[in-house]
Every structure is written in structure tokens, then in C-alpha cells.
Amino acid sequence: MGLLIDGRWHDQWYDTESNDGRFVRESAGFRNWVEARDDAAFTPEAGRYHLYVSLACPWAHRALILRKLKGLEKVIGLSVVDPYMGEYGWQFSDVEGAIPDPLYGLDYLHQLYQKAAPDYTGRVTTPTLWDTRHETIVSNESADIVRMFNSAFDALAEHPERDYYPEALRAEIDAVNERVYHDVNNGVYKAGFATAQDAYEEAFTAVFDTLDWLDERLGGQRYLAGSRVTEADWRLFVTLVRFDAVYYSHFKCNRRRISDYPHLAGYLRELYQVPGVADTVNMSHIKQHYYRSHPSVNPTGIVPVGPELDLDTPPNRDHLPADEIDA
Numbered sequence: 034m035g036l037l038i039d040g041r042w043h044d045q046w047y048d049t050e051s052n053d054g055r056f057v058r059e060s061a062g063f064r065n066w067v068e069a070r071d072d073a074a075f076t077p078e079a080g081r082y083h084l085y086v087s088l089a090c091p092w093a094h095r096a097l098i099l100r101k102l103k104g105l106e107k108v109i110g111l112s113v114v115d116p117y118m119g120e121y122g123w124q125f126s127d128v129e130g131a132i133p134d135p136l137y138g139l140d141y142l143h144q145l146y147q148k149a150a151p152d153y154t155g156r157v158t159t160p161t162l163w164d165t166r167h168e169t170i171v172s173n174e175s176a177d178i179v180r181m182f183n184s185a186f187d188a189l190a191e192h193p194e195r196d197y198y199p200e201a202l203r204a205e206i207d208a209v210n211e212r213v214y215h216d217v218n219n220g221v222y223k224a225g226f227a228t229a230q231d232a233y234e235e236a237f238t239a240v241f242d243t244l245d246w247l248d249e250r251l252g253g254q255r256y257l258a259g260s261r262v263t264e265a266d267w268r269l270f271v272t273l274v275r276f277d278a279v280y281y282s283h284f285k286c287n288r289r290r291i292s293d294y295p296h297l298a299g300y301l302r303e304l305y306q307v308p309g310v311a312d313t314v315n316m317s318h319i320k321q322h323y324y325r326s327h328p329s330v331n332p333t334g335i336v337p338v339g340p341e342l343d344l345d346t347p348p349n350r351d352h353l354p355a356d357e358i359d360a
């Protein structure tokens with residue numbers, strides 16, 4: 034685990050000491066956009082872009098889900114890093130489920146960042162969207178990549194009709210995302226990486242206050258923004274699907290499991306069972322990554338065998354209205 038400083042790799046853990054034991058996530062370093070405009074620097078083209086992900090990573094997972102559901106697999110290439118993140122950061126390998134770098138045969142993801150910006154300073158994160166034409170990184174911010182995949186490639190997508198950020202629901206989606214991001218998606222990390230008791234408890238409380246709020250909301254409506262699936266659901270899904278296997282124990286978010294919530298449990302199963310989505314969930318990579326790559330949290334690196342998850346049982350949510358769309 035480390036970062037690039039002036040283009041050179043440094044092996045160092047997150048600095049929580051200068052923030053009173055709090056984990057503070059860094060902003061992404063590359064924030065360009067693929068846009069369907071003739072004068073855009075990055076225009077949508079089949080085969081031009083390549084997505085680097087970790088199947089363990091919830092941020093990468095949301096981009097991967099959009100690539101899948103929009104039908105962009107033939108349009109945007111994919112590499113999957115080894116789940117273990119060691120002293121040189123994310124690495125390529127041929128372990129099961131990994132897909133090595135086909136473009137340059139790289140050993141480490143940080144080498145891609147050095148190619149894009151030889152003097153780059155910042156973290157090397159997944160997902161990373163690469164442009165083979167200009168040989169640079171378009172973006173390493175998953176929230177932006179999700180939006181690009183949702184609409185910029187519609188002329189090439191198998192499912193241009195699927196829209197996960199519909200105009201009429203944007204204000205609602207943005208409001209839900211805001212709370213879910215801080216208190217749940219990033220909230221579990223704030224609990225897990227805290228190095229002070231009060232910082233951990235603060236994050237823990239926010240995680241469960243927000244899960245309680247979400248559970249109640251999902252008792253009265255099928256999805257987060259109403260009767261159709263939107264990006265707000267996929268953004269929450271990636272944290273929920275890791276929760277009982279990883280965040281509950283490894284990150285000490287153990288007031289209750291998702292499977293204990295009356296509505297969140299079925300909601301998680303329903304999203305998991307949307308055609309194509311289960312293919313994007315690799316529980317082995319998820320567990321291998323977290324339990325082995327954070328020695329300060331789990332020094333033995335032992336990966337728990339359980340828990341048994343029941344993601345394939347019926348969601349039982351048909352009593353709540355849903356729009357007639359296939360995903």
C-alpha cells in the first residue's frame with residue numbers, strides 16, 4: 034500500500050495521525066470526461082478505452098456494474114488486478130479471476146499512472162479509465178465513470194434505453210447519494226481505518242443511523258429513488274454486498290448485519306439477482322483483498338471462511354410497485 038510522490042512510488046499507509054485518528058479519503062487525481070460531442074478531447078469510440086478494476090473494490094464495482102448493465106463489454110476493455118494489495122500497491126497477476134494488462138504487460142497499476150503523468154503525486158486507485166489513443170488516464174473517479182458509462186457511450190451500447198440517472202429523478206438521486214456516500218460507502222472505511230476510539234464510534238453511529246434510515250425508506254418503496262432502479266441503488270449495492278462478509282467483522286461495523294434488516298436484506302437480494310449483476314460479484318476477491326491487504330487491521334492475514342450468504346433466495350419485494358424495465 035502506498036502512493037506516488039513526484040512520480041516515484043512510496044510504500045506508506047494512510048496518515049490518520051494528522052487528523053486525530055480519522056481516515057480522510059483523498060480526491061481523485063484525474064477528472065476528465067468522455068463526452069459525445071465532436072469537439073470533446075475524449076469522444077466515445079469502440080475499443081478506445083480500457084477499464085482497470087479490482088473486483089474487491091466497491092468503487093470499481095459500481096463502474097463495472099454500469100459497464101455490464103449498459104452492454105458496454107465489447108466497447109470498453111477490462112483488466113482485473115490481483116486482490117492482494119501489497120507494498121507496491123495494486124498488481125497484475127494470473128490468479129483466478131484476474132485479467133492481466135493487455136496493453137503494456139505491466140506488473141503494477143502505479144506504472145500506468147507513471148505513463149500518464151511521469152511526475153504524478155497521489156494515490157493509485159481503482160477504477161482507472163485509460164484512453165489508448167492519448168495514452169493517458171481519463172478518470173480515476175468512479176462517480177464520474179458511472180455517469181460516463183450511463184450516457185456517453187449510448188451510440189455504441191447494447192442498452193442505450195437503460196438510464197440510471199433520469200432527468201426527473203436527479204435531485205432525489207443526488208440527495209440520497211450524498212448521505213449514502215459519506216455515511217455508508219465511505220462510512221465503513223472511516224470506521225475500519227480509524228485509529229482513535231472516538232473517530233471509530235462516530236463513523237459507526239453514522240453507518241447504522243443511515244442504514245436504519247435506508248431500511249425504513251425501502252419498507253415503503255421498491256428502490257431508493259422510487260419505483261425504478263437508478264445509480265443510487267447501484268452505489269448502495271456495492272457496500273451492502275460486502276457488508277456481512279467484510280465490513281461487519283473486518284471494519285467492526287457490527288451492530289447488525291444486512292441480513293438482519295427486514296427490508297435491506299430483500300433489497301440487496303433483488304439487486305444481486307438483476308441479470309448480469311451476480312457475474313460482477315467475486316466474494317473470493319472481496320475477502321482476500323480486505324483481510325490480507327490491511328496488516329494494521331488484520332495482522333495475521335487470516336481470511337475468514339464464513340459467513341454463509343443467502344443472496345440467491347427470493348427477495349420477496351413484489352408487493353412494492355416497480356416500473357416495467359428489465360434492469
Ligand SMILES: N[C@@H](CCC(=O)N[C@@H](CS)C(=O)NCC(=O)O)C(=O)O
Binds near residue numbers: 035036060061087089
Ligand atoms: N474516489 C475514488 C476512490 C477509489 C479508491 O479509493 N479505491 C481503492 C480500492 S477500494 C484504492 O484503489 N485504494 C488504493 C489506495 O488508496 O492507495 C473513486 O471512487 O473512484
